[in-house]
Amino acid sequence: xxxxxxxxGALIGMKGKDCVAIATDKRFGIQAQTVxxxxxxxxxxxxxxYMGFPGLATDIFTVYEKIMFRKRLYELKENRKISPKALASxxxxxxxxxxxxxxxxxxxxxxxxxxTLEPYMCDMDLIGCVNKSxxxxxxxxxxxxLYGLCEALWEPDMEEDQLFETISQALVSACNRDAISGWGxxxxxxxxxxxxxxxxxxxxx
Amino acid sequence: METVIGIKFNDFVLIxxxxxxxxxxxxxxxxxxxxxxxxNQVVMGVTGEAGDVPRFAExxxxxxxxxxxxxxxxxxxxxxxxxxxxxxxxxxxxQSPYQVNFMLGGYNPIEKKSHLYFIDYLGAQVDVPYxxxxxxxxxxxxVMDRYYKPDANxxxxxxLLKKCILEVQxxxxxxxxxxxVKISYAGGVQELPIITKDNIEQNVIVNVKE
Numbered sequence: 001x002x003x004x005x006x007x008x009g010a011l012i013g014m015k016g017k018d019c020v021a022i023a024t025d026k027r028f029g030i031q032a033q034t035v036x037x038x039x040x041x042x043x044x045x046x047x048x049x050y051m052g053f054p055g056l057a058t059d060i061f062t063v064y065e066k067i068m069f070r071k072r073l074y075e076l077k078e079n080r081k082i083s084p085k086a087l088a089s090x091x092x093x094x095x096x097x098x099x100x101x102x103x104x105x106x107x108x109x110x111x112x113x114x115x116t117l118e119p120y121m122c123d124m125d126l127i128g129c130v131n132k133s134x135x136x137x138x139x140x141x142x143x144x145x146l147y148g149l150c151e152a153l154w155e156p157d158m159e160e161d162q163l164f165e166t167i168s169q170a171l172v173s174a175c176n177r178d179a180i181s182g183w184g185x186x187x188x189x190x191x192x193x194x195x196x197x198x199x200x201x202x203x204x205x
Numbered sequence: 206m207e208t209v210i211g212i213k214f215n216d217f218v219l220i221x222x223x224x225x226x227x228x229x230x231x232x233x234x235x236x237x238x239x240x241x242x243x244x245n246q247v248v249m250g251v252t253g254e255a256g257d258v259p260r261f262a263e264x265x266x267x268x269x270x271x272x273x274x275x276x277x278x279x280x281x282x283x284x285x286x287x288x289x290x291x292x293x294x295x296x297x298x299x300q301s302p303y304q305v306n307f308m309l310g311g312y313n314p315i316e317k318k319s320h321l322y323f324i325d326y327l328g329a330q331v332d333v334p335y336x337x338x339x340x341x342x343x344x345x346x347x348v349m350d351r352y353y354k355p356d357a358n359x360x361x362x363x364x365l366l367k368k369c370i371l372e373v374q375x376x377x378x379x380x381x382x383x384x385x386v387k388i389s390y391a392g393g394v395q396e397l398p399i400i401t402k403d404n405i406e407q408n409v410i411v412n413v414k415e
Contacts, residue, residue: 007329030325033342033343035331036323036331036332036333038332039331056327056329057329058325058327061330062294062328101298
C-alpha cells in the first residue's frame with residue numbers, strides 16, 4: 001500500500017456556471033482502522049479561494065501551514081489578495097522544492113478569482129506538476145472511481161443546485177466503492193455573493 | 206505494544222495508559238508512568254520508543270512552561286496540540302524522528318470546554334471525542350462507540366474506561382495488567398485509582414476533589 005493511501009480520503013472540485021464547488025469526505029483512518037469521522041481536508045484560503053489536500057494527514061497540515069505562511073507574506077508585501085493562479089504557482093513551487101523528499105499531498109485549488117470572480121480550478125501531483133482544469137478535478141484514494149463518476153455526471157454550465165447534486169452524488173457513489181474513504185462528507189459551493197456549506201450523510205459501514 | 210486511551214466528556218477528560226515497560230520480549234517493570242502533566246489543566250498520555258517518550262514529553266512540557274514564564278499565561282490547549290504536532294512533524298523528515306504517539310487532553314475552566322487530540326508519530330493530529338493508540342485501540346474503540354455518552358459523570362466515565370481495559374486484558378495477547386488513569390477537570394489534573402487486573406471486577410468508587 002502506498003503512503004498516499006495511509007490515511008484514506010477523497011476530494012473533488014467541480015466547475016459550474018459562475019460558481020465552483022469542492023467536496024471532501026470526513027474519514028480519518030490509519031490504514032484500515034477508522035479513527036475519526038470528522039476530518040475534513042478542505043481549507044478556506046481567502047473568501048473565494050479554497051484548497052483541498054488529499055494524501056497523508058501529517059503533510060496535509062504541514063503543507064497547509066507552509067502555504068498560509070507564504071500566502072500571508074505575499075499579501076502583506078503586495079497589499080492585495082492572492083489570485084488563485086499565483087497561489088497555484090506558490091503551492092507548486094513549495095512542493096517542487098521538496099522534489100527529492102516530497103510531501104505526500106496532491107493539493108487542489110478551487111476558487112473564484114478575488115477580483116474578476118472568474119472560476120479557477122487546478123490540482124497537482126505531490127511534486128507540484130499543475131493540471132489546470134475547466135470541468136472537474138479529483139484526488140484521494142478513490143480517484144479512479146471519482147474520475148468515472150465525474151466523467152459521467154458532469155455537464156457544462158450547471159447552476160448552484162445542480163452543481164451541488166452532481167458533486168455530492170459523485171463523491172458519495174465513489175466513496176461507497178472505497179473502503180478507506182467516506183463516513184460522511186462536506187460540500188462547499190462557492191458563489192460570488194455567498195458560500196454554501198452542506199454536510200452530507202453517507203453510508204456508515 | 207502499549208496502549209493509551211483518551212476520552213473527552215462535557216466537563217472533564219480522562220487519559221489512561223498501561224504501566225508496563227517492556228524491552229524486547231521481557232517486561233522490565235509494571236509501574237511505569239507514561240502520563241505527563243503539561244500544564245495545570247493539560248495531561249498527555251504517550252506511547253512509543255522507550256527513550257523517545259520521556260525525552261519528547263519533557264521537551265514539550267518544558268517549552269510550554271517556558272512560554273508561561275515569558276508571557277505570564279499558559280498556551281491554550283489547541284495551541285499545545287499544534288506545537289506538539291509541529292515538533293513531531295519537523296523531526297519526521299530529519300535524521301532522528303521521534304517514534305511517539307499521544308492522546309493529549311485537557312479541560313479549560315474559563316471557556317468551560319474540554320479538548321482531546323489524537324496525534325500519531327507521523328504528526329497527524331485529529332480532534333476526537335475518544336481515541337486510543339496501539340494494539341489496545343483495536344479492542345477499545347468499538348467499546349467506546351457503543352457506550353460513550355458525552356454527558357457522563359465521573360463514575361460512569363471511569364466505569365467506561367474499565368470496560369475498555371477489561372476488553373484489552375481479555376482479548377490482547379500482550380500482558381497489560383495495570384493502567385494509570387488521570388482526569389483533567391475544573392479543579393486541575395488529578396490521578397484516579399489505578400485499574401488493575403485484580404480490582405477491575407470490583408466496584409471502585411471515584412472521588413474527585415471539587
